[in-house]
Amino acid sequence: MSAQRPRYAVVIPTTGRASLATVLRALDANTGQPPEEVLVVDDRPQPAAPLELPETELPVWTVRSGGRGPAAARNAGWRIADSEWVVFLDDDVVPDPSWREQIAEDLDVGSDVGACQATIRVPLPGDRRPTDWERGTAGLTTAWWITADMAYRREVLDACGGFDEEFPRAFREDADLALRVQAMGWRLVTGSRITEHPVRPAGFLASVRAQAGNADNAIMRRKYGRRWRRRIGEGPGRTRRHFATTVAGLIALTAACGRRPGWRAAAKFSATAWSVLTAEFLLRRILPGPRTPGELARMAVTSVLIPPVACWHRLRGEVRNLRPRPRKPAAVLFDRDDTLIRDVPYNGDPTKVRPMRGARGALDRLRVHRVPIGIVSNQSGVARGLLSESDLAAVNAEVRRRLGPFDTWQCCVHDEAAGCGCRKPAPGLIERAATQLRVSPRDCVVVGDTGADVEAAVAAGAKAILVPTERTRAEEITSALLTAEVAPTIEAAIERVLGGSS
Structure with a gap:
């Protein structure tokens, strides 16, 4: 093409x-x-x-x-x-x-x-x-x-x-x-x-060990619903038959150990059901194969072991899925300079863009968890005549190239004298980002390196996490400990945001 x-x-x-x-x-x-x-x-x-x-x-x-x-x-x-x-x-x-x-x-x-x-x-x-x-x-x-x-x-x-x-x-x-x-x-x-x-x-039991993947099937069901197999081009699987086989076997064993009247009949019925289901599974695996003595022995042993092992791993996965999951924020908004990239005052040169350590990985974790991300950044160099809007656009394009896409990008190009409502510590940038993402500012998290980032988040009703650098003032850290959270690195900040999720 x-x-x-x-x-x-x-x-x-x-x-x-x-x-x-x-x-x-x-x-x-x-x-x-x-x-x-x-x-x-x-x-x-x-x-x-x-x-x-x-x-x-x-x-x-x-x-x-x-x-x-x-x-x-x-x-x-x-x-x-x-x-x-x-x-x-x-x-x-x-x-x-x-x-x-x-x-x-x-x-x-x-x-x-x-x-x-x-x-x-x-x-x-x-x-x-x-x-x-x-x-x-x-x-x-x-x-x-x-x-x-x-x-x-x-x-x-x-x-x-x-x-x-x-x-x-x-x-x-x-x-x-x-x-x-x-x-x-x-x-x-x-x-x-x-x-x-x-x-x-x-090895002899390789097909049994492979049943550990049933725990991952539980993740797929949680993420995509009961019909997830159809969406990836697979048939219905044998989960229900394996559960029926396992339950029949457990009932047969339990009833066989009992002494009350009727337990013997229950044991006989369940053992018959287990035998029929196991035989069907065994024949399904044997008939298309070479039917050598070694293969027959492997199929006989593993056809008995696979149903309960598969059920154990699937239940393990489902139980893990039932654990309470931290509520993810509606969006995470980042300051740009000294939070995602190293601060170069009034930078208009894309070649000087250098990501902060851990920034790319932290952003990718949020993308994996489908959390919208954005940038809220003061860029008064435009108003001061130290860089043009095209310079700013070129630097921002390089940030996107180095760190990946963002769902919203809000920059204030005014200086302090403009009296605008968007320059941090005013909440305007955060409110604009939330509006574009169609979420409430109260459901957002703002990550930055200065007191102005924290104050803007608090003013908008959002949660704030301060990630200090060597340029962050001591009083800003002290203030953030009272009104927000302080994390040592951007990775630690996102760990808190996701509550330890993988």
Whole structure:
């Protein structure tokens, strides 16, 4: 569509599996437009040694994410990337030899497309029927929007805050992101590139351990309602049958231990129900498979264990969802200078914009939690003739580029002599921001570094959090302790705003 191919970066989260080297070598051996950079995110909790990476001609960088799971690892990667597109690859896939040529075409799409998925190919044995585990992996070929190979526009990730780190596993976090992106009006499409996803070696009880994902299914139900599976292209699942099987088994065991009349009949009826349900589940898994002695033994044992384990994890997830959640603010409004970016007096030069430490991460946490964010900033340099409105606009554009999009942006360009109602400590900027966001100022939080920020928030009826810098006066901190809150960093301020939410 366009003469110039879109720029893209590749993000690969890993826990150090040997297959990572295969991915990097496959990318390096490709022909076509190379990525601007490859960001390998080391998600080992406490790595004893650096990752062993093969030598390639690609610009490969390593980033650490602290072992917080794939959602946090992918976020750590894309936030560093500076390309128009970010391509997420798993560390156990193998891009097709023409992958780089194909992705250049895949990403050359209309401006309404927010993400593009690869065609996933899973190699299966040609001399026998696939096992249950192999068939499960083959399901990736028809899955929607999985991050085995999924490209997102960076502006889309900016707008929604990236992956929700409430999901601790590589399960459902990709579907959740896709649903949020679609809700913002972007289209998701499938491209022409092909990526192979080999079947990962699995132990005897791998299918039982995989049931931990049922806790994440509870998160999806909370966020998207009972019919969430339809929205991600899945069937109804087996949750109800697993519960019926588990309840029948528990009743059979309980009744068998009882001595009262009628308990034996209840035990017999429940045992029959459990046997029928378990046999149906077992046959469903055995019949399509190779039916070797080892596979039959694996299916027999795991078909008994999976229903109660799946129910335990689902109940665990539902109980976690029942915990009281702090009420999120209607919006969080930030002072600009010395709160989000370093203060350069009357700055009209975009090249001097430097984000404050932790600002980007704090803003992205709010975006993930869908909390509207805005800036309320005094910019009297315009009235004083020290910078023009176009200078101010250029600096603000650079702030947006470095820190991501904001839902409202309110600046007062007057000086003290104007007597306006918008210059902080007057409440005008906060009231205007709340009006634009269609919320009440009383439901907003204002984060700033001066007493004027706190006074403006109090005057508007909003909650205020002061994040002092070396320029904040001692009396401003003392005053804020009486009328507002004081946080040591912007990350700590947002932690209070979200009440510790992930």
